[in-house]
Amino acid sequence: MAAPYYHSTAVIDEGACVGNDTRVWHFSHVCAGAKIGEGCSFGQNTMVANGVIIGNNVKVQNNVAIYTGTEIEDDVFLGPSCVLTNVSNPRSQIVRRGLYERTLIRRGATIGANATIVCGVTLGRYAFVAAGAVVAKDFSDYTLVVGVPGRDEGWMSRHGHRLHFDRLGRATCPESGYEYILQEDQVRCLTLSEEEALPDDLTVGERSYDEFKK
Numbered sequence: 568m569a570a571p572y573y574h575s576t577a578v579i580d581e582g583a584c585v586g587n588d589t590r591v592w593h594f595s596h597v598c599a600g601a602k603i604g605e606g607c608s609f610g611q612n613t614m615v616a617n618g619v620i621i622g623n624n625v626k627v628q629n630n631v632a633i634y635t636g637t638e639i640e641d642d643v644f645l646g647p648s649c650v651l652t653n654v655s656n657p658r659s660q661i662v663r664r665g666l667y668e669r670t671l672i673r674r675g676a677t678i679g680a681n682a683t684i685v686c687g688v689t690l691g692r693y694a695f696v697a698a699g700a701v702v703a704k705d706f707s708d709y710t711l712v713v714g715v716p717g718r719d720e721g722w723m724s725r726h727g728h729r730l731h732f733d734r735l736g737r738a739t740c741p742e743s744g745y746e747y748i749l750q751e752d753q754v755r756c757l758t759l760s761e762e763e764a765l766p767d768d769l770t771v772g773e774r775s776y777d778e779f780k781k
């Protein structure tokens with residue numbers, strides 16, 4: 568493993584903790600109390616605030632600010648210009664430091680471009696927030712969240728494909744072949760536990776999203 572890489576324009580405050588193989592690109596800022604895992608990438612103009620905890624292999628696209636109160640587990644994807652928040656009722660005249668609300672983005676979740684996460688919510692493992700959605704409540708594992716306000720529009724597999732459940736509550740991901748089960752409104756993968764790493768041969772995409780839909 569290599570030491571973390573910081574572009575020459577990035578500012579990494581003393582005391583920030585950044586794991587090996589993590590890359591921080593142009594004009595980005597990691598604040599002193601931030602804790603970032605291994606193998607992550609932070610695109611141009613990103614910011615990680617004091618007290619934020621980020622797991623391993625998290626991909627943060629350009630123009631994303633991750634504010635105090637946010638916790639991000641392993642393998643999360645934050646799309647370009649998505650917005651995270653930490654105070655429900657901000658007022659410039661009222662100091663609410665110390666009242667930051669907790670937002671938890673669980674393992675493998677994706678937040679689409681330009682989506683907004685209103686603070687105080689938990690986004691389940693492998694949940695998928697569509698571009699431009701506004702998430703204002705909790706969503707469970709594998710939920711596809713679309714629109715404003717964000718609505719539950721079905722389910723996305725770990726590889727990011729719609730899951731169409733049959734009468735018995737079973738569905739198969741067209742890319743990985745993994746089997747999923749829907750029981751009492753919760754989805755679980757039967758082939759590989761949510762906490763296990765994907766095998767290497769299933770970590771590279773070779774066909775587009777639309778090709779799998781046909």
Ligand SMILES: CC(C)(COP(=O)(O)OP(=O)(O)OC[C@H]1O[C@@H](n2cnc3c(N)ncnc32)[C@H](O)[C@@H]1OP(=O)(O)O)[C@@H](O)C(=O)NCCC(=O)NCCS
Nearest residue numbers: 628646647678679680681696697698699700711713714729
């Ligand atoms: C949600 C998403 C995965 C598509 O899901 P899908 O179910 O395959 O959607 P489809 O393309 O089949 O469209 C189904 C309907 O949803 C609408 N739709 C698609 N994406 C939408 C979105 N982000 N917000 C609102 N509506 C959306 C379509 O217009 C269509 O509406 P219609 O039925 O009235 O014609 C995709 O649009 C998306 O938002 N991906 C995230 C992309 C992104 O942010 N990437 C970041 C890395 S660059």
